[in-house]
Amino acid sequence: MKAGNKCGNPFRYGCVVEGGFYCPRPRLEKQLSGFIEAGQNVVIHGERRMGKTSLINAVVHGMRGWRMLYVDMLHVMTVGDICRRIVSAVRNMEGKASLFEKALRLLPRLRPVMKVDPATGEVGFGLDARAAEDPYAVEEVLDMLAKVAAKGRTVIVFDEFQDVANVAEAQTVLALMRGRIQFQGDIPYVFTGSVRSRMIDLFDNPDSAFYKSALTLCVGEIDHDAFSSFLRRRFEIGNRRISEETVEAIMSTVADVPGDAQQLCEAVWGVTTESVEPEDVDAALQVVFMREGDKFESFCERLSPVQFKLLLAIARNGGREIQSRRFLDEADIGNAAAARKAAMRLCELRHIYFFRGEYRFASMFFRAWLLRRGY
Numbered sequence: 081m082k083a084g085n086k087c088g089n090p091f092r093y094g095c096v097v098e099g100g101f102y103c104p105r106p107r108l109e110k111q112l113s114g115f116i117e118a119g120q121n122v123v124i125h126g127e128r129r130m131g132k133t134s135l136i137n138a139v140v141h142g143m144r145g146w147r148m149l150y151v152d153m154l155h156v157m158t159v160g161d162i163c164r165r166i167v168s169a170v171r172n173m174e175g176k177a178s179l180f181e182k183a184l185r186l187l188p189r190l191r192p193v194m195k196v197d198p199a200t201g202e203v204g205f206g207l208d209a210r211a212a213e214d215p216y217a218v219e220e221v222l223d224m225l226a227k228v229a230a231k232g233r234t235v236i237v238f239d240e241f242q243d244v245a246n247v248a249e250a251q252t253v254l255a256l257m258r259g260r261i262q263f264q265g266d267i268p269y270v271f272t273g274s275v276r277s278r279m280i281d282l283f284d285n286p287d288s289a290f291y292k293s294a295l296t297l298c299v300g301e302i303d304h305d306a307f308s309s310f311l312r313r314r315f316e317i318g319n320r321r322i323s324e325e326t327v328e329a330i331m332s333t334v335a336d337v338p339g340d341a342q343q344l345c346e347a348v349w350g351v352t353t354e355s356v357e358p359e360d361v362d363a364a365l366q367v368v369f370m371r372e373g374d375k376f377e378s379f380c381e382r383l384s385p386v387q388f389k390l391l392l393a394i395a396r397n398g399g400r401e402i403q404s405r406r407f408l409d410e411a412d413i414g415n416a417a418a419a420r421k422a423a424m425r426l427c428e429l430r431h432i433y434f435f436r437g438e439y440r441f442a443s444m445f446f447r448a449w450l451l452r453r454g455y
Contacts, residue, residue, distance in 0.1 A: 089349050090314040093342035097134045098141075100317075103310040103338065105135060108299060112139045112270075115295055116146070116235055121261070121269045123241075123283045126299035127433055127442060128274040129339025135299060136237055136270060146233045149173050149225070154240040158247055160212035163190065166221045167207065170228055189220045215252045222260040229267045241271040242278035254282075255289040262293065269294070276433060300435075301336035311345055315356060318349070322356040329361045334444045343445075344368065368445050369452070376449045379431060389413055390422040391431060395450045399432065399439030 092101040112135065115122045126132045133150075140148040151169040156162050167187075190207045211217060225236060238244075247253055261269055271294060273279035282290050308327045315322045330348065334340035347364035348356060369376075380388060390402065393411035401407055402423060403416035413419050423439060426432045431446065432439045441447040 088318075089346055090317045091342045091346040091349060093129075093339050093346060096137050097131075097342070098137065100314075101342075102134055102138055103131075103302065103307055104138070105131070105302065105306075108135055108297065109139050109142070111297055112136065113143055115297070116140070116143065116268045116270075119266055119268050121294035122271070122297055123279060123294040124270060124272040124297045124299055125276050125279050126272070126274065127276065127435075127440075128430075129337055129443075130299050131302065131338045132272045132274075132299045133237075133239060136235075136272070140235050146235060147173070148235045148237055149229065150237045150239065152239050153243050156243050156247060158213060159215050159217060159249070159253060160207070160209060162244065162247065162253070163207060163212045163217050163221045166225060170224065174228065187220055187224055189214075190217055215249050215256060218253055218256050219260050222257065222264075226260075226264050226267060229264075235268050235270060237270045237272065239272050240274060242273040242275045242282060245278065245282065251289065258289040258293060275430070276435065277427070302338045302341075304331060304336050307331070307336065307338065307341065311341065314345065315349075320349070320352060320354065320356055323358075326356050326358050326361060329358050333361060333365070333448065335440075337444060340444050365445075365448060365452075369449055372445060373449065376446050379429075379446070382429075384422070384425075386413055386418050387422045387425055390419055391426060392450055392455050394432060394439055395441070395447045399434075400437060402439060 090101070112122065112124075116139070124132050124136070137148065140146050149169055150172075151165050153162070153165060156165060187207070190211045228234070229236060244250065244254060244257075271279075271283070271290075273282075282288050283292070283294060283296070285291060308324075308331055311327055311330065312322055312324075330341060330344055334344055344361070344364055347367040348360055351363045351367060352360050383391065389411050390413060393407065393413075394402070397407065397410060402411075402419050408414070408416065408419060411419070413422070423432070423434075426439075427434065430442050432441055434440075
């Protein structure tokens with residue numbers, strides 16, 4: 081192992097990547113910018129770490145005169161959560177000047193109240209807790225969004241939108257949201273989610289309020305050749321020599337998932353100095369395992385024997401035809417019903433997901449860790 085680092089690490093992961101850290105995706109960027117310019121609402125499918133948010137960020141910031149209002153819906157549990165997330169997003173974009181006065185004017189039903197942070201003494205505002213739990217409060221918050229967006233060309237992004245379906249009275253809330261959004265035709269909304277099956281259910285199920293309400297854009301694995309070239313250039317920034325064979329080893333390990341590739345390259349950078357060889361990829365994997373091994377161990381401890389057998393079999397043999405006799409025998413699972421039930425639970429836990437006829441690992445590092453453990 082060769083240790084050392086003469087300049088800043090040119091790789092980023094676990095956050096929105098911008099500037100030189102972002103690998104352009106011309107085809108997707110052209111499609112998304114065209115939808116936005118036309119005022120179309122867009123739903124973006126894609127698992128975690130595929131670069132959805134970085135793509136949206138790059139597109140909007142590359143469009144002259146446009147701005148983005150980003151709302152993170154991850155783990156919202158109540159109507160009040162949704163309202164507060166939206167108000168917080170407006171505060172982040174608009175700044176704090178006169179925001180309380182604006183809130184009093186735009187959110188009368190939610191009865192905004194002044195708050196003072198006891199730690200910093202900073203004055204802010206909150207929403208009346210009881211009023212914010214009324215499903216119809218969502219209408220008022222979306223009306224506020226429309227008025228804020230009317231001040232300039234604004235893209236409204238609802239990230240991890242599938243979690244809105246978790247709130248109490250979800251069907252009512254979704255219907256109210258759709259009712260307001262469909263009359264805001266000059267404002268493009270972008271809905272993203274990392275649970276593909278649930279996003280499909282929200283936008284492609286005739287029983288859903290958001291049925292056929294947005295054009296679909298799929299963000300999957302990144303173009304292999306383009307991303308390989310991007311990774312080589314990033315290594316060259318720090319005068320690191322890297323062979324095509326080594327880049328292929330990195331891409332193969334992460335199955336062309338951009339977030340995982342950036343994470344592995346960050347670790348590779350940390351264990352090298354002047355040149356990067358194929359054996360350095362293995363050393364970098366060990367670094368990732370040291371960082372995340374306890375988490376992976378915890379994942380395994382919480383699985384039933386059948387769930388663990390299925391997960392290990394998918395790691396070894398791939399996730400196609402998991403109910404076939406051959407797969408069941410190799411996994412040592414008694415019957416197809418047990419395998420199907422285990423797969424559903426593993427998807428719920430977000431260890432795997434189903435795409436294009438097979439079950440895939442949400443984290444390629446988890447797969448590699450399982451195989452290295454020699455279970």
